Amino acid sequence: MRHRLTKKSGNFSEWLIQKLLLLAGISSMLIMALIFVFLFKEAVRFFFTANPFDLIGKWVYDDWEGHYVFKMMWQSISEVPKYSLIPLICGSLLVAFPATVIAGVLGLGCAIYLSELAPSKVREILKPTLELLAGIPSVVIGFVMLAFIATFIQNTFHTKFRLNAFVGACGVALAVLPIMITIAEDAMRAVPKDLRDASYALGATKWQTVWGTVVPAAVSGISAAIILGFGRALGETMIVLMATGNAALVTGNIFSSVRTMTANIAAELGSVAQGSEHYYALFLVGAVLFTFTFVLNLVSEIVLNKMRQKLRM
Numbered sequence: 001m002r003h004r005l006t007k008k009s010g011n012f013s014e015w016l017i018q019k020l021l022l023l024a025g026i027s028s029m030l031i032m033a034l035i036f037v038f039l040f041k042e043a044v045r046f047f048f049t050a051n052p053f054d055l056i057g058k059w060v061y062d063d064w065e066g067h068y069v070f071k072m073m074w075q076s077i078s079e080v081p082k083y084s085l086i087p088l089i090c091g092s093l094l095v096a097f098p099a100t101v102i103a104g105v106l107g108l109g110c111a112i113y114l115s116e117l118a119p120s121k122v123r124e125i126l127k128p129t130l131e132l133l134a135g136i137p138s139v140v141i142g143f144v145m146l147a148f149i150a151t152f153i154q155n156t157f158h159t160k161f162r163l164n165a166f167v168g169a170c171g172v173a174l175a176v177l178p179i180m181i182t183i184a185e186d187a188m189r190a191v192p193k194d195l196r197d198a199s200y201a202l203g204a205t206k207w208q209t210v211w212g213t214v215v216p217a218a219v220s221g222i223s224a225a226i227i228l229g230f231g232r233a234l235g236e237t238m239i240v241l242m243a244t245g246n247a248a249l250v251t252g253n254i255f256s257s258v259r260t261m262t263a264n265i266a267a268e269l270g271s272v273a274q275g276s277e278h279y280y281a282l283f284l285v286g287a288v289l290f291t292f293t294f295v296l297n298l299v300s301e302i303v304l305n306k307m308r309q310k311l312r313m
Contacts, residue, residue: 088261114130143242175239179228183225
């Protein structure tokens with residue numbers, strides 16, 4: 001009798017835990033859906049008050065030129081407000097791409113060392129230390145970039161702008177680095193030991209095994225780490241708000257001041273009149289950013305799933 005009661009209570013506990021986990025999953029999906037609906041509901045209203053082509057640029061009369069010119073710029077406070085997304089997207093990419101490259105190179109090197117070369121005692125100390133970088137507030141990284149690194153970069157490269165895209169990219173790379181290291185290192189450790197042993201049996205050295213066997217086998221996980229890192233770089237706010245100069249310019253110069261989509265929202269949303277054209281324009285910027293990051297996260301998840309299936313075969 002006692003055994004039956006214990007079994008029934010155990011089954012009920014398992015059933016309850018299963019339902020609670022299901023509820024947590026459904027709640028997460030529901031919250032994400034509500035955010036999606038609210039964001040895009042507000043963003044769509046911009047098209048009721050403005051011309052959709054204004055998102056690219058606007059013809060304005062230039063007193064210096066003496067005629068109308070087509071300008072791609074974000075200038076929300078002026079006689080003729082301009083809400084071009086081009087300089088914001090350009091600024092975001094000009095920060096995110098270099099940050100991903102810097103973090104990708106450093107992250108891959110750290111992941112290879114932790115997974116294949118580091119002694120177990122060193123790995124036990126080094127990996128948690130690197131992961132602690134994720135706990136550093138982004139505002140602290142932004143302050144360091146603003147106060148120290150920006151001056152160093154200007155003195156080294158003799159840049160015109162002290163705060164520029166490259167300074168922001170260096171700070172964002174520090175924020176992205178822990179994600180890349182963790183995912184890439186996990187992907188390489190998931191490579192079966194049999195592949196390494198087969199490489200050694202064919203006479204390959206340690207380094208040849210790493211580059212010729214482990215890295216190619218884990219390339220899907222490494223790709224997912226890079227994609228997730230790029231999405232994280234696009235979504236960073238405080239570092240780029242403090243370190244990029246916040247000039248909404250269309251430029252390909254990495255040492256020029258830029259303004260990203262996240263910095264634009266953070267800088268202007270607090271002072272905008274609710275229900276105004278400017279208000280809806282900012283929500284539209286948020287919707288574009290949400291779409292970018294959502295697609296990148298979806299692609300990285302697909303890549304990771306393919307890697308897991310490949311390693312199981």
